[in-house]
Amino acid sequence: IEEERKKEVTALVTDLHPADIAEIMDDLNLEEAKFIYLLLDGEKASDVLIEIDEDDRRRFLKILPPEMIATRFIEYMDSDDAADVVANLDEDVQKEVLNEIEDLEQAGDIIDLLDYEEDSAGGIMAKELVSVNENWNVATCLKEISRQAEEVDEIFYIYVTDNNDKLKGVLSLKKLILNHTNTKVSKIYDPEIQKVYTNTRQEEVAELMDKYDLVAMPVVDEIGRLQGRITFDDVIDFVRDEAEKDYQMVSGIAGDVEPGDNVWEVMRARFPWLLIGLLGGILGAVVLGTHEESLQKVTELAFFIPLIAAMAGNVGVQSSSIVVQSIASGVKDIETPARKIIKEISIAVLTASIFAVLIFCYNYFVSGNMNLTYSVSISLFIVILFASLFGTVIPLILNRFKIDPALATGPFITTTNDVLGMMIYLTISGMFFNLV
């Protein structure tokens, strides 16, 4: 693309949607990307900047002077996106950029937003919204809305406040159009409104917006004054990111892996859990080593090592995943930890019994060695019980200590249960063969 033929590139690029331009940017190097940015007009350039990857954005902003960031990008952005971009900068650059913003109100909004916790409603909301006073009539509203609408990308809902800025309810554009111009707002607005507080956690915001199918959710402060709004696109991104994180965790991948990533990036994400697997394997070898005598005398014992390990691993992953998912579902969760554990124990006892019987039947008819038959069955029973309990309790404990419970899914739980399973299996079979 890069033959400095400015006009052609400009013509080509300006017709595209920002999201598409951002995708093209991903494949360019820093200098090429900068070249294209400078061709775009302010509005579009800032839209593209929001769409690109966080890492790429950080790298890109590093090569730009603070003044340019402020005047060419920040000033065209909504406050929530602007705050995200500013939060990405180094602290000294942050200050410079904020000072370069000409619109003082916008700079103030950004500073307000930076104060909120990143994962709270305050941290993801935008200050831009359309609100009307309950005492106005429809005609005044339309005029006011026209004025306010210039700063807001999409209106979605019109929020109704009282004289103290307290949120009273919501008014749909539809209602506004359907009513006569001298009707008072207080007569037609809907006072039943879902709202969240600036310190509400974003999981809960997402849950509520999903449950009530809301395009936007108003955010109020402790005494009910309207502070901002959160729109559905933030929620979709959040829902998707959370789901991907849990998925990757259970698959043993640390960090975000995307289709375009190179070999090193993928390696880095996969290595940690594999290393844990290796250490678990070595620990397993040590455990088996302490029972060398049993294994030497009854070689058949070794045959069932993979079976015990696999069942322990699978049961553990299932249990932990179910717990993690029910913790993640948050608001909906009606089961106490105690009830979760009791339910899991019932399931574990049933599962363990069924599989113990199945493997008993297999060994009874195939192997003929009764000591082996008994010890494999009994071990499997106990191993499944332990693995279930472990898989359930560890995420609950992590959650108690505010550590992401998803850490205890996937390879972690598999490895722990593998080693535990070996110990149980060899101890029990040792007892059966009177070798201990």
Add this chain to the structure above:
Amino acid sequence: IEEERKKEVTALVTDLHPADIAEIMDDLNLEEAKFIYLLLDGEKASDVLIEIDEDDRRRFLKILPPEMIATRFIEYMDSDDAADVVANLDEDVQKEVLNEIEDLEQAGDIIDLLDYEEDSAGGIMAKELVSVNENWNVATCLKEISRQAEEVDEIFYIYVTDNNDKLKGVLSLKKLILNHTNTKVSKIYDPEIQKVYTNTRQEEVAELMDKYDLVAMPVVDEIGRLQGRITFDDVIDFVRDEAEKDYQMVSGIAGDVEPGDNVWEVMRARFPWLLIGLLGGILGAVVLGTHEESLQKVTELAFFIPLIAAMAGNVGVQSSSIVVQSIASGVKDIETPARKIIKEISIAVLTASIFAVLIFCYNYFVSGNMNLTYSVSISLFIVILFASLFGTVIPLILNRFKIDPALATGPFITTTNDVLGMMIYLTISGMFFNLV
């Protein structure tokens, strides 16, 4: 709740949001639920019906006469929800219900929607939308919109069509309010509009709406005539459901497990994959059985069985998860299957080398048995290579044959790789100890 004190219950329930009522319903039995339904007015009753679980809904509709379904529920619903409900009914009941609907236009819409594939844009869109002709002026538009808006819950966008009903662009309510009443629509609408076709797959619809942050997406037929629209709430549900399905698959859980489920429901979801694990374990025992002689002579070989199995399993799950996720991300996917495989092989060779060296060092310093040291290292190298390749190729093949590639994650790939790993390990070590 159930003391037949109708008035009290009615007062209590009518103030709640449909989504909240649906949650309460979940805890009641069928008769109690029916009792509450009959207390609600039509609009609310049908909203609640849409919110409850699909299984519960099916059971509930079975005990109602077709005429009541049509007049008390369907008539108050948007066409997409109505079509979902009708699709849930038995075929003969479907016909009766459709005949009972008084509004023939609505009945026609439902029949149209039932014809589309369930997972296509046509299958999830609603017929209700607000559209205006490009030749109208703003005043006419406002009048028309008021009329059409009565049937539409939320307007979001106003679609602009030509005289042949072909979609030309979009008009925001904001623009409409900001412009003078005699301005022509053709002058102010935005012709750059994202649209999908009735046969576009819903994955792609979700991807596009997410990428372009759209609240609603218009759906057109093959020749561009406006047919309906898909709203963001359908997409959030879809994104969440897909993510949960993949997560549960990789955790070895078949079917949807929810916090409120009883022991049997959870058992049923977990049993299939555990059974596969058991069969894999038995197969592993058989494989080890065929190498009984080696194991008898060199007991230490058995020590590394868990290590080989664990590494094979973990590497396989990682590879398959990455492939499945990149397939699921659909539109964004810029890598061809061939490039995926090449990249995976590079990663596999690197990973395999690193871990082969690590385990070589461990054994070299700890075990002292050089034959064992060599055979474990070389086996691990080959096992990691195989496991990566397997984890990558099997989902790609399933995807080719239009089978959900997620089937090949989690326990399936772990089990396969366990058994394969055992075979490789014992064959190679057999060669080293000259026992074959």
